[in-house]
Amino acid sequence: MALWSKKSITMLLAQAEEKEHSLKRSLTAMNLTLLGIGGIIGAGIFVLTGQAAAQYAGPAIVLSFIISAVGCAFAGLCYAEFAAMIPIAGSAYTYSYATIGEFLAWIIGWDLILEYLFGAATVSVGWSGYITSFLKDVGVTIPAALCNAPFSYDVAAGWGTTGAIINLPAVLIIAAVTALLVVGIQESANFNNLAVFAKVVVVILFIAFGASYVNTANWHPFMPENTGVFGQFGWSGVIRGAGVIFFAYIGFDAVSTAAQEAVNPQRDMPIGILGSLVVCTVLYILVSLVLTGIVSYKELLVPDPIAVGVNAAGQGLFWLRPFIKLGAIAGLSSVILVLLLGQPRIFYSMAMDGLLPKVFSSVHPKFRTPHITTIVTGAVAAVLGGLFPIGALGEMVSIGTLLAFTIVCVSILVLRHTQPDIPRPFKTPAVWFVSIAGAAVCLMQMAFLPLATWLRLFIWMAIGVAIYFFYGRHHSKLNVPAA
Numbered sequence: 001m002a003l004w005s006k007k008s009i010t011m012l013l014a015q016a017e018e019k020e021h022s023l024k025r026s027l028t029a030m031n032l033t034l035l036g037i038g039g040i041i042g043a044g045i046f047v048l049t050g051q052a053a054a055q056y057a058g059p060a061i062v063l064s065f066i067i068s069a070v071g072c073a074f075a076g077l078c079y080a081e082f083a084a085m086i087p088i089a090g091s092a093y094t095y096s097y098a099t100i101g102e103f104l105a106w107i108i109g110w111d112l113i114l115e116y117l118f119g120a121a122t123v124s125v126g127w128s129g130y131i132t133s134f135l136k137d138v139g140v141t142i143p144a145a146l147c148n149a150p151f152s153y154d155v156a157a158g159w160g161t162t163g164a165i166i167n168l169p170a171v172l173i174i175a176a177v178t179a180l181l182v183v184g185i186q187e188s189a190n191f192n193n194l195a196v197f198a199k200v201v202v203v204i205l206f207i208a209f210g211a212s213y214v215n216t217a218n219w220h221p222f223m224p225e226n227t228g229v230f231g232q233f234g235w236s237g238v239i240r241g242a243g244v245i246f247f248a249y250i251g252f253d254a255v256s257t258a259a260q261e262a263v264n265p266q267r268d269m270p271i272g273i274l275g276s277l278v279v280c281t282v283l284y285i286l287v288s289l290v291l292t293g294i295v296s297y298k299e300l301l302v303p304d305p306i307a308v309g310v311n312a313a314g315q316g317l318f319w320l321r322p323f324i325k326l327g328a329i330a331g332l333s334s335v336i337l338v339l340l341l342g343q344p345r346i347f348y349s350m351a352m353d354g355l356l357p358k359v360f361s362s363v364h365p366k367f368r369t370p371h372i373t374t375i376v377t378g379a380v381a382a383v384l385g386g387l388f389p390i391g392a393l394g395e396m397v398s399i400g401t402l403l404a405f406t407i408v409c410v411s412i413l414v415l416r417h418t419q420p421d422i423p424r425p426f427k428t429p430a431v432w433f434v435s436i437a438g439a440a441v442c443l444m445q446m447a448f449l450p451l452a453t454w455l456r457l458f459i460w461m462a463i464g465v466a467i468y469f470f471y472g473r474h475h476s477k478l479n480v481p482a483a
Helices: 009-016 029-040 043-085 092-099 102-137 168-183 185-213 234-249 251-257 265-294 305-312 314-352 371-387 390-418 431-447 451-475
Strands: 151-154 158-161
Touching (some): 029 265, 043 234, 043 265, 043 305, 043 314, 092 102, 092 390, 102 390, 168 314, 168 371, 185 305, 251 390, 305 314, 314 371, 390 431, 390 451
Antiparallel strands (some): 151 158
């Protein structure tokens, strides 16, 4: 049973068209672009921008976003070639299976579970914070015991308890999104389109009206001097900030998981991936400039930094406060949707290959969605979001995303060398430079992440390796063909 067995692209495409396991093709280029924007604009703008500025980079968080965007652009070009060439659900897992073999495909698939599952739980906690605040503004107060995690985490003190029972709003939003995803991909896309429109309008309003309240004194020093601790301001802080806020960019990766549901994947996947990345990068840079210009970066270590920026502008922007919260609620809802859409499709692909039990490849006879994996994913994400704090969950996501992007960048170069004649509807330009530079930028950001994050990644991966050797390799359809 060779660990390095590969699936041919012909086999992958034929498998995707099997009627029993086929997914409904209904997503256009616009749907895919909005899906990417839906996944990217959310926690990055509404939560992480302020926290990364306050702890790592100061106003130079703008540079952190640019560094992350460069890494994403390189990875995005590689993703676009893969998604057009292999329009199959499964994202980097499927691409790895076709290029670098089953074992490494399993590793990246297990890594993507970390990225999406913990990502959805993380964003649900942020959603809970904004909905609780908005309801309080209109006179509805949710008891603290029902809108906070019962467990707390601090880098210095470790784990503790808060006295709360459960973060109920986080559980409820995941349950609602899971139900929507079971019903159908087009219905989910329609909801996402509305949510994207709402949050993009709010972000543009903040940029347009907030710009006149910028105090340029808040940009000085633009890059605060390093405190003497690695990763706290200075260039090391800027790069660490880039690694931390990389979580904000995982939405375009989720676009590639929907390739099997795209109407014309060869044309539409590159548009969706690269289009969403360009739009969101511009908005991120403008928001971070305006935010750190309105209020000192030192005051942004809060779960709702945009709301803090609006408050700092005084009565002039007070009218925008409820819209900011509604935009954040809509924005975070669509991020949860995109993440919970991506994860089941990776489970589905792994089960189709025999690496997970067959039940995970079940498709609903009416809705043509992977309903079993969607429900399982939603249930686990709801438990995580209901019990654990945003910091402990969010730490896990960026490093998983960076690892996935690194492997995709390397894989595209491998496939160009080993199978140069495969039809490529979209080709990564300057592939030797783009792939190597993309992997290098991602690895650099990983290197600057805290040690504790690396330790959790190793533990997670060790669990994944054990599952593969005890179950996956013995049931692999590639290595043990069905009779």
